[in-house]
Amino acid sequence: MMRSRNYQIFSVIFKERFREHTLEFIIPLMLSSNVFINAFYERGNFTIYGIILAFIPLISVSETIAFALALRNIIFVTGDHIYRGSIISFLTFPIKRTDLFLMMYFSDVITPYIIWLSTTEAYILMSGIPVPQFLILIYTIGYFFTENIILSIALTFKSAGIATLLSSFIIGLLFIFGGMLNYYELIQGYHVLGITSSLNPYVLLLYEAVNRKTLPCIYEGITIELIIATVTFFFSLNKFKRLEI
Amino acid sequence: MIRGILLSIGITLISLSLLSITSPISNTIIVTKPYCISIPSTAKVIAIMYENSTNVTVYVKIIHGNFTKIIRPPCTIMLTHGKWIFEVYNETYPKISYRSINETIIEKNVTIIIQKTVNYTNIVTTKNATYPIYVRLYIKCMKILKFQELSEILGIIMIISSVFLYLRKRF
Numbered sequence: 573m574m575r576s577r578n579y580q581i582f583s584v585i586f587k588e589r590f591r592e593h594t595l596e597f598i599i600p601l602m603l604s605s606n607v608f609i610n611a612f613y614e615r616g617n618f619t620i621y622g623i624i625l626a627f628i629p630l631i632s633v634s635e636t637i638a639f640a641l642a643l644r645n646i647i648f649v650t651g652d653h654i655y656r657g658s659i660i661s662f663l664t665f666p667i668k669r670t671d672l673f674l675m676m677y678f679s680d681v682i683t684p685y686i687i688w689l690s691t692t693e694a695y696i697l698m699s700g701i702p703v704p705q706f707l708i709l710i711y712t713i714g715y716f717f718t719e720n721i722i723l724s725i726a727l728t729f730k731s732a733g734i735a736t737l738l739s740s741f742i743i744g745l746l747f748i749f750g751g752m753l754n755y756y757e758l759i760q761g762y763h764v765l766g767i768t769s770s771l772n773p774y775v776l777l778l779y780e781a782v783n784r785k786t787l788p789c790i791y792e793g794i795t796i797e798l799i800i801a802t803v804t805f806f807f808s809l810n811k812f813k814r815l816e817i
Numbered sequence: 818m819i820r821g822i823l824l825s826i827g828i829t830l831i832s833l834s835l836l837s838i839t840s841p842i843s844n845t846i847i848v849t850k851p852y853c854i855s856i857p858s859t860a861k862v863i864a865i866m867y868e869n870s871t872n873v874t875v876y877v878k879i880i881h882g883n884f885t886k887i888i889r890p891p892c893t894i895m896l897t898h899g900k901w902i903f904e905v906y907n908e909t910y911p912k913i914s915y916r917s918i919n920e921t922i923i924e925k926n927v928t929i930i931i932q933k934t935v936n937y938t939n940i941v942t943t944k945n946a947t948y949p950i951y952v953r954l955y956i957k958c959m960k961i962l963k964f965q966e967l968s969e970i971l972g973i974i975m976i977i978s979s980v981f982l983y984l985r986k987r988f
Contacts, residue, residue, distance in 0.1 A: 596821035600829035607961055610838060610859075614959045617844055618855055698833075700857060700963030 581665050582675045589645050589679045598641065599687055605633035606695040613701055620704070621781040627707045628774045629747075635711060638688035642719045645680035647735045651726035654815070663815075673812045677805075681719045685712070710773055710794065717797040718743050720804035727811040751775045762789065769793030770800075820979045820986075827975030833961050834968040842956040848877075849946040851904035858898040859960040865953040866890040866903070873948045878906035890950055905946035912941045 575583075609626040616622020629635045653659040662672060689708070696703045721742060726735040750771020757765045758779055769776050770793035780787055837859075846852055856862050868875050868890050879886045879894070880902040887906050888894075915936050922929045962968050 592818065593821065595818060596825045599822055600825040603826065603829050604833060607833070607836070607838075610959055610961055613857075614838060614842060614860065614956055617846075617954060618857060618860070698962045698964050698968055700859060 578667065578671065578675075581667055581672070582679075585662070585675050586679045586683070589649055590683070595687075598637065598684075599691060602634045602637055602688060602691040603695060605637065606692060606699075608633060609695070609701055609703070610699060619781070621778065623701065623703055624707065624774065624777045624781050627703075627711060629711070629714070634688060634692060635715075638684045639715065639718065641684040641687075642681045642715075643722055643739070645684070646719065646723050646726050647732050647739070650676055650680055650723075651730070651732050651735050654727070654730050655732055659815070669813045669815075670809065673809055677723075677808075681716070681723070685715055688715075707777075710777070710790075713794055713797045713801065714773070716805075717801040720801045720808060723808045724804045724811070727808050727815070746771050748772075762787075765789045766792035767796065770796035820982045823975045823982070824979035827972040827979065830968045830972030830975065834965040834972065837958050837960040839958045841958075844954045844956075846952045846954065847949045848903050848905065848952055849949045851902055852952065853900060853902045854896075854954070855900050856896045856898055857959075857963070859963050861957040861959070862896040863893060863955040863957065864896050864901075864903075865893045865955060867951050867953070868948065869951060873908060873910040875908040875948065875950055876906040877950055878902075878904050880904075896954075903950075903952055905944070905950055907942065907944055908946065908948060909940060909942045910948060911938045913938055 608631070609623065612622040612626035614622070616625065626632060627635070629639060650659075653662065663669070665672065689712075692708070722735070722739040725739050725742070726732075729735055729738065750768060751774070753768040754765065754772055754775040757763065757768055758775070765776070765787070766789040769787075769789050773790050773793050776787050776790050776793075779785070780790075866877055866888075874889070876887050876889050877892075879888065881897075882899055913936050915934050917932055917934050920931045920933050922931060
């Protein structure tokens with residue numbers, strides 16, 4: 573059976589990112605690394621506090637793998653193609669640049685996310701741990717927020733080295749200093765907590781779990797993250813459409 | 818690719834269904850207000866209740882579903898699946914109080930009234946948790962998956978499918 577042209581192009585792009593044995597290694601690793609949810613849940617006396625700790629990026633192995641996989645795809649596959657000029661062979665495909673960008677975006681960013689989501693949801697279902705779906709939503713928005721920033725940097729600077737350093741610096745700065753800012757905001761009064769919560773909402777979630785309070789400003793932070801993620805996505809799309817080799 | 822993915826997920830599911838966290842964890846909770854804990858069906862938990870103060874008699878009310886029990890620590894209970902609430906039901910302790918008394922002394926035809934402070938002990942029975950109780954939660958083991966059989970069956974099906982796909986390609 574003859575496959576459609578778009579499917580064949582997508583297949584080439586996908587197989588380049590996920591060569592033989594990558595998915596065979598990544599999927600079970602993501603699934604089994606979720607045992608830390610059980611460990612933290614047990615350690616936290618079966619409270620929501622333990623679950624939130626288990627879902628903090630860098631503590632959660634599964635989330636870190638998904639993030640690292642997308643980062644590697646963006647910088648060291650797509651970014652490397654742009655840096656070396658080999659992207660030209662993809663640009664000569666009989667396909668619109670927007671479609672090509674969406675295919676690359678799907679392979680680079682959305683596929684690791686789908687793997688993470690499916691393995692985590694399957695694990696939550698089978699383990700019977702009452703994980704609030706709000707945590708999944710927060711990671712989802714945070715994931716697209718960071719990956720779209722990395723994609724914008726990679727397409728702007730067109731160098732794997734600069735993109736790696738700059739994205740690590742920016743994301744690390746946002747997450748660590750954002751967490752510190754949230755902490756001081758919580759101590760000294762909620763002046764700009766709605767804005768700072770977009771940088772690291774996990775501090776606020778932990779505060780909510782410990783003090784049994786609700787902070788509606790988390791929603792403001794999520795909205796800001798979503799807006800930035802959308803803006804950086806369209807910025808990257810525009811950059812890719814105007815790409816000159 | 819599909820064969821490899823099915824095989825690896827199958828092996829992972831079987832491994833997860835066979836594993837459990839057996840490293841014991843112990844946490845001590847100071848109960849002054851009602852303390853609530855939800856025990857999952859995958860965990861084996863023992864609660865040891867005790868009272869640190871020597872001359873305090875305390876009774877603990879334990880609520881689990883429709884079951885309510887009032888017991889006197891120290892005691893040990895096995896916590897099964899569900900919601901458990903621990904609260905101080907009643908406590909009895911001796912309280913030292915002070916009161917002033919006037920003492921009359923007659924010395925050389927002179928009457929002297931001296932005010933003295935004496936202490937006395939009275940037994941206080943209250944429903945307030947003045948002296949907290951301690952609940953030591955001892956988590957003996959926690960299974961990784963709740964639906965172990967389902968996970969095993971899925972794992973076996975995936976492994977068999979991968980072998981079948983491999984054989985179909987080979988022959």
